[in-house]
Amino acid sequence: MRKIRLVIAVIILSASIALLVWGFFPNPRETRIQNISPKEMQIPTPSSLHSDPGRLL
Amino acid sequence: MNRRSALLSAFIALCGLFLFACTIGSSESPAPTSAPVATEPPISQTPGPEEALRPAIPETRRLILEYPPRVRAGNESNLISLTLDVDNLGKITPTAHFPGNITEGGVIEIPNLYETHNVTAEAQFDIAGLEVKPGGVTFQPLRQGEAITFYWSLRAQEIGTYRGTIWLYLNFEDRSSGEKSRVAVSAQIVEIEAVDFFGFSTNFVRTSGVVGSVLGLIVGFPFFDDGVKYLWGRLARRKRKTGRPPRKM
Numbered sequence: 001m002r003k004i005r006l007v008i009a010v011i012i013l014s015a016s017i018a019l020l021v022w023g024f025f026p027n028p029r030e031t032r033i034q035n036i037s038p039k040e041m042q043i044p045t046p047s048s049l050h051s052d053p054g055r056l057l
Numbered sequence: 058m059n060r061r062s063a064l065l066s067a068f069i070a071l072c073g074l075f076l077f078a079c080t081i082g083s084s085e086s087p088a089p090t091s092a093p094v095a096t097e098p099p100i101s102q103t104p105g106p107e108e109a110l111r112p113a114i115p116e117t118r119r120l121i122l123e124y125p126p127r128v129r130a131g132n133e134s135n136l137i138s139l140t141l142d143v144d145n146l147g148k149i150t151p152t153a154h155f156p157g158n159i160t161e162g163g164v165i166e167i168p169n170l171y172e173t174h175n176v177t178a179e180a181q182f183d184i185a186g187l188e189v190k191p192g193g194v195t196f197q198p199l200r201q202g203e204a205i206t207f208y209w210s211l212r213a214q215e216i217g218t219y220r221g222t223i224w225l226y227l228n229f230e231d232r233s234s235g236e237k238s239r240v241a242v243s244a245q246i247v248e249i250e251a252v253d254f255f256g257f258s259t260n261f262v263r264t265s266g267v268v269g270s271v272l273g274l275i276v277g278f279p280f281f282d283d284g285v286k287y288l289w290g291r292l293a294r295r296k297r298k299t300g301r302p303p304r305k306m
Contacts, residue, residue, distance in 0.1 A: 002279075005277075005280075006277065006280050008276055009273050009276040009280065010273075012269050012273035012276060012277075013269070013270065013274070015269060016265070016267075016268075016270040016273055017266070017270065018266075019254070019262050019263070019265050020263070020266035020270065022254055022262060022266075023129075023254075023259060023262045023263035023266055027125040027127060028125060028126060028127055029123055029125050029126075030124060030125070031121060031122070031123045032121070032122040032123075032245065033119060033121050034119070034122075034243060035117065035118075035144060036117065036118045036119065036141075036242060038113045038115060038116065038117060039113070040240075040242060041113065041114040041240065041242060042170075042240070043112060043174070043229050043240070044239070044240045
């Protein structure tokens with residue numbers, strides 16, 4: 001009886017700790033860094049509208 | 058026989074002529090995708106004198122986007138930040154290029170945009186299926202040497218993979234004429250995955266974890282009690298041993 005109670009306690013505790021870890025563990029974070037030159041922050045002119053469209057992505 | 062061979066040679070010559078005409082026609086007719094590229098003037102990487110003297114922001118900036126690629130579905134809120142920082146290491150080196158590969162170093166006075174214009178940064182986070190606050194467009198004034206940060210709070214009610222775009226624009230308003238212009242600086246695509254715990258919500262999992270821990274401690278209390286008593290007894294015995302004076306040989 002005592003052994004069964006110990007096994008049950010260990011199972012409940014381990015499952016609860018697993019749930020707590022999943023529930024409170026901080027989400028992974030991703031950081032993206034992009035350098036922006038002064039040329040990319042100039043006032044747009046009609047000639048600058050012909051730039052590469054894939055530059056932004 | 059002669060007539061037959063003459064006909065055969067005429068047929069072969071006609072076929073050859075037809076094939077030749079086809080190849081000429083196909084080489085002369087331009088492909089629809091390559092035609093506009095061929096007619097476009099080549100894009101020059103080096104700015105012209107007018108472009109170089111346009112008012113510009115006299116600093117290199119760094120755009121830092123921080124977001125969670127995976128979030129828990131439920132009522133939990135997550136933070137996304139977009140910082141337009143000043144890059145202290147980035148320096149602008151003015152150079153002047155002349156034909157004949159002669160390069161002359163000199164100071165090019167680029168007009169400071171901050172002195173002539175009001176600069177405002179505009180950011181927007183577009184993502185379908187997720188609750189984002191603040192929604193829509195947010196503005197922040199951009200001043201020389203100062204960093205700005207945009208924050209969004211994100212919440213996912215349903216599990217799934219969501220894709221969105223974070224836009225950053227710069228708005229310029231001429232102080233003298235009031236003329237406004239806008240330039241897109243960055244459009245970053247983000248992918249966020251909302252997950253749950255085998256179909257259970259985050260709140261349910263957290264509550265179950267707390268309740269289960271308490272229950273587990275109650276069920277296992279006699280054993281913990283025994284364990285604590287055993288450890289306490291060993292500690293007390295060791296203390297007693299160290300407290301005794303050493304035996305004389």
